[in-house]
Amino acid sequence: MRLSTLTKVAAVVAAVVLTATACGGSSPESGDGPPVADAPTFEAGTTMARLAEAGTLRVGTKFDQPGFGLQGLDGTPTGFDVEIAKIIAAGLGIAPDGITYTEAPSALREEVLETDRVDIVAATYTINDARKERISFAGPYYEAGQTLMIRSDYTAVTDKESLRASGARVCTVAGSTPEKNIAEFIDPAQLTRFDVYSKCADALRTNQVDVVTTDNVILTGFVADSDGAFKLTGESFTQEPYGIGITKGDVAFCEFINTTLQAAAADGSYAAAWDSTAGEISGEPAPELPAAAPCS
Incomplete structure (x- = not known):
C-alpha cells in the first residue's frame, strides 16, 4: 500500500x-x-x-x-x-x-x-x-459541520442519503462525534473505524473504503493534501461547536x-x-x- x-x-x-x-x-x-x-x-x-x-x-x-x-x-x-x-x-x-x-x-x-x-x-x-x-x-x-469526502472519480455517493443504497464503505474515527452521527445513514457493516483520520484518508486513497466522514474543515485539509485525488460531496449536515x-x-x-x-x-x-x-x-x-x- x-x-x-x-x-x-x-x-x-x-x-x-x-x-x-x-x-x-x-x-x-x-x-x-x-x-x-x-x-x-x-x-x-x-x-x-x-x-x-x-x-x-x-x-x-x-x-x-x-x-x-x-x-x-x-x-x-x-x-x-x-x-x-x-x-x-x-x-x-x-x-x-x-x-x-x-x-x-x-x-x-x-x-x-x-x-x-x-x-x-x-x-x-x-x-x-x-x-x-x-x-x-x-x-x-x-x-464546523460534518460532511463526506470521496475519491474524485467516485460517483456512487452524492450526499448522506445515498450512502445506504449505494452500499458505500464508510470510514471515520472510533469514539468520535461523526461516528455517532453517521450511524443513521448506513448499515453497521458499511462502517470502518480507525483511531486517526489519516488512516481513513489512506484507506480511501487505496480503495479500501469509498467515503470518509468527519467535519468539513478537517476534510478540507485532506482534500488540499491529496493532489486532486479527493473531493467533498454533499452539504454539511450537523453543527459541531x-x-x-x-x-x-x-x-x-x-x-x-x-x-x-x-x-x-x-x-x-x-x-x-x-x-x-x-x-x-x-x-x-x-x-x-x-x-x-x-x-x-
Missing part, C-alpha cells in the same frame, strides 16, 4: 500518545503568534496562577489533521488549534516555547485531561453533553479562556490564527468567534 504524505509524517510518532516540545520563534506555517501578556497576575490557587507561575502550558491536540493540528518533521504541530492554544498561553504570559504538545486522538481526549497529562485539549473537540459528564469546555471558538477541553468544574479557567478568546477576536489575533492555518488551506475568510457558552 502506498503511504500518503500524512502517513509518512504520522510514522514519526512512536506511540499513540507522544509529547513533543514546541520550538520557539516563528515559521511561515504558524506566524509570529499573539502578543504575550507581560507578567499577568491571577488569584492565588487558580489554574491560571499555577500555569503562569510554572511558565508552561501542556496542550493536547491532533497530530494528523492539516490546517488544525499536523505534526511536522521536527515534532512540532501546526494548525488553527495550535494557534488557539498559543493565544490562551499568551494570556497566561507563556510564550510559544513554553508550550508542550501531546497527541490527543479522538478516543483519548477525555483521558489525557483526566490523567493530568495536559492542561487543555484543543483538538477539533466538539462540545456535547456526553463529554461534559467527564470534562468541562471553554468556548466554542469555531463551528469546537471547544477547549479543561478539567471538569474549573469555572474560573473556563471564564479566563473565554475572555482571552474574545480579546483575540477584538485585536485581530484570532483572525490571524485562522488566516495562517486553516484559512490558507480552505481559502475561506476568518469566521466570527462564536458566542461563548456558560461555564460550568
